[in-house]
Amino acid sequence: MADPIKIAIVGLGKIAHDQHLPSIRANCAFNLVATVSSRNESINKLPHFETLGELLAADVAIDAVALCTPPQVRYTLAAQAIAAGKHVFLEKPPGATLAEVALLDRNAEAAGVTLFASWHSRYAGGVAQARHWLSERNVKRASIVWREDVRVWHPGQDWIWEPGGLGVFDPGINALSIATHILPPFFLTSARLSLPANRAAPIAADLQFETGDGTPVHMDLDWRQTGPQSWDIIVETDGGTLTLAKGGAVLTTPEGTQAGEDREYAGLYAHFAELVRDGVRDVDTAPLQLVADAFLRGHRETVDEFHD
Template sequence: MSPINLAIVGVGKIVRDQHLPSIENNSDFKLIATASRHGTVDGIPAFTSIEAMLDAVPGIDAVSLCMPPQYRYEAAYKALEAGKHVFLEKPPGATLSEVADLEALAKTKHVSLFASWHSRYAPAIEAAKAFLAGTTIKSVHVIWKEDVRHWHPNQEWIWQAGGLGVFDPGINALSIVTHILPPLFLTGAVLEFPENRDSPIAADLQFKSGQGLAVHAEFDWRQTGKQSWDIVAETEAGQMVLSEGGSKLSVNGELTFTAPEAEYPSLYRRFAEIVKAGTSDVDLAPLRHVADAFMLGKRKFVEAFHD
């Protein structure tokens, strides 16, 4: 089978760090074009808009959209309308409604739409899911705290409305939680907004399942030093800790599973799989929890944040 001719829109840090190596090492894809206001890839035809790229390169089969979520809908709509399969970086959009609209369009056009959640492909996720399925869960505590100055230096879009603020990393935790735990709903939230920003810098979330399982999540962008990406579950079989963003699994203090990180290679394997099968993969559960937090959460204003 011939490789899937792929184009990337939005050539930034995540593309250079993750997308390009993953594509280069996957024989199912061939990168044939890029569109970005500033970024380019050596040896690949570059354009400054998706419209110019689609007009000039008719052989594109699929498009990976890696620009900020506030600007993704319009590009995704144009790609789908042109009959291209579409890979959406996380979060898949700025609102639930726009992603639902894209999913309907993809179905009409008989092309694949992929809402990617890279943290679900962290190495220890499936082992954690299997462990929890074999016991009774008593409670869960999610601690997702990192230094925004380190991970998102001078990225103003992330503080703007629709940029999600601390939910940009927090949604990674939610993508894991919605994969390894029973269905949950939000019961309460406190969102901390810097007085000079439109998106939160911290969030404290309370969830429950229909069976009464309590889940507490803490997201914070002000942590310096060691970064925390941990999910701690108290169960009848003991304490389970899924740490380092899903890279390691420990039970009762003993490391039971770890493996090299391969999230983005796994995403591109999944994208190839659904393109070949003629299906879509659009799970909006993580984004729905974020929307619920903005709808139900109490707002607390804190000191101004400056890079």
């Protein structure tokens, strides 16, 4: 059996505590050996550093880093790690721009290290079966409804409203990561982005896409929903309708409904371990490309100010 991959987490925010730390602990392929955060916070008395540079200069042996920081600062960190010969796990979105992710991929290839652009929603319980079911049918139309309450899921996260933070596309890109995985390739034809008067990123968006043969795909994003949250993808086919609900966890087809186990981040880390062992990279930027196209082509409208 191979030795565990010695990994460090960079960024100790909510997603690191809720998902990354438990997933690393539960996977024997990894051994968490250090943490990096500007907060004075240590995990289980492990070595802790305020910057990645300090960790890389220290006498702590690491093989890989998981970058859980906001995307606006991720390029510099990933470039540092790659230059030091470390494998890199990128939390979604993989970067603030497509060009920087492409450059990181080239640098990782030249350095002979793994770079993984992770999309956790692709590992939701119903997604793999949905992909298989749709592969045997012709898609007639698809609808994506991703509506949630930003105050519940992203309280006080000002970075998410800044350029590069994506606004409502931060959760919306999860839906796109599923859609680009299970549907035929599609592209943006129009978009309407709703930006609060006091923010630089949208709080809602309405998008129209088409596949290469003209099949319509509609997307409705909104961060202002209260009460029950909506994370649904509905696909009409020549063999009936498929629905992925609860962010991809619950799959319904004409054959019935089934709910899969919540193993999104467990699946990511299992795949990352395989990539490292095989010496390969996995850098799919299709979801980020569609978001970039929305900002490039979308019509912007100003809506009421948003305050946490």
